[in-house]
Amino acid sequence: MSEELKIVALVRFNSDVAVVFNKRPNYVYERKGDLLYAIDGPFVSCFQYEEPSRAFKAFAGRSFDLPMKDGTTTKCNGQWWDKGLNKLSAMLEINLQHLTMGTVEKLKQCYVFSGTSCNADVINKMISEYKGCIYPYWDYEKIxxxxxxxxxxxxxxxxxxxxxxxxxxxxxxxxxxxxxxxxxxxxxxxxxxxxxxxxxxxxxxxxxx
CATH class of the missing domain: 1.20.5 (Single alpha-helices involved in coiled-coils or other helix-helix interfaces)
Known part of the structure; x- marks a missing residue:
């Protein structure tokens, strides 16, 4: 049985907050037109296709693989960009927003929060119901x-x-x-x-x- 998603802590991050969860999303993607997207609970990941040029490549041309729902793998090497969220939001009729997040285990290994996207209504409700402390950025690492x-x-x-x-x-x-x-x-x-x-x-x- 999958563990219920919970907020462990909120950490001040620039003018906003980073959210520490008890588990990370596990993304498996599907393609709709020029979009690659994955949904795991309230978490969403989205890439949009755009032909790269010699001077401009997504993620500076870094290569990485994305697992697909049909069992295949999409090879990314500069053509899949971190964008398309508004288009996906309209397509799914869900209010999507960017999210800065982490888990305790990952942050212990390297104290760097990661970015993803999420169902804004679900995550904002979880944040509003959080009763714990909002930690200063460097204090949470010490804790x-x-x-x-x-x-x-x-x-x-x-x-x-x-x-x-x-x-x-x-x-x-x-x-x-x-x-x-x-x-x-x-x-x-x-x-x-x-x-x-x-x-x-x-x-x-x-x-x-």
Missing amino acids: IKFDDLFREKIRNSHKLEKDKRNLVKQCKILSKQSAKNFKAELLKASAAIAHPHIEGVYAVWEKNL
């Missing part, structure tokens, strides 16, 4: 990284305590083994002498362990 550092410190503390208990246990075992071996060797070495106080010598040594 999500502090959580990991704190958990790591707790894990290390528990590990140290466990290692300490194991060390004490091993020392006790070795101490007993040493005492036993010491007594055996002492009795063996003194057997020929048959010293009447040899057990007393061992008893004193054992008492001082």
Whole structure:
């Protein structure tokens, strides 16, 4: 069962806010005329075809692949531009807008928010119902990284305590083994002498362990 989409945090981003969600969209595209678009819940991604020139290419000519609903892959290398949202909005009869977003997991790896598009009515309603704090941009990075550092410190503390208990246990075992071996060797070495106080010598040594 798919996890319900939730807002984890709002972060100040220039004059607006970036939205931190609990999961990222998974886009699979379809083509309508000169548009490639994908919809995953309230999230929308849209590209529009335009013949590139030698001087002007979409994404500076960077190559990337888009998975299609029919199982094929569209190879993009300068001809599919990040535009066409208004045309798609009119075609789908949905109020679409741009969205700055991220997830905690991705932001921990690299603190850079990404851009996508969305159903404005759905996302704006979620934002209006959000009851948490709106974090300053750099403060939120410290918060999500502090959580990991704190958990790591707790894990290390528990590990140290466990290692300490194991060390004490091993020392006790070795101490007993040493005492036993010491007594055996002492009795063996003194057997020929048959010293009447040899057990007393061992008893004193054992008492001082």
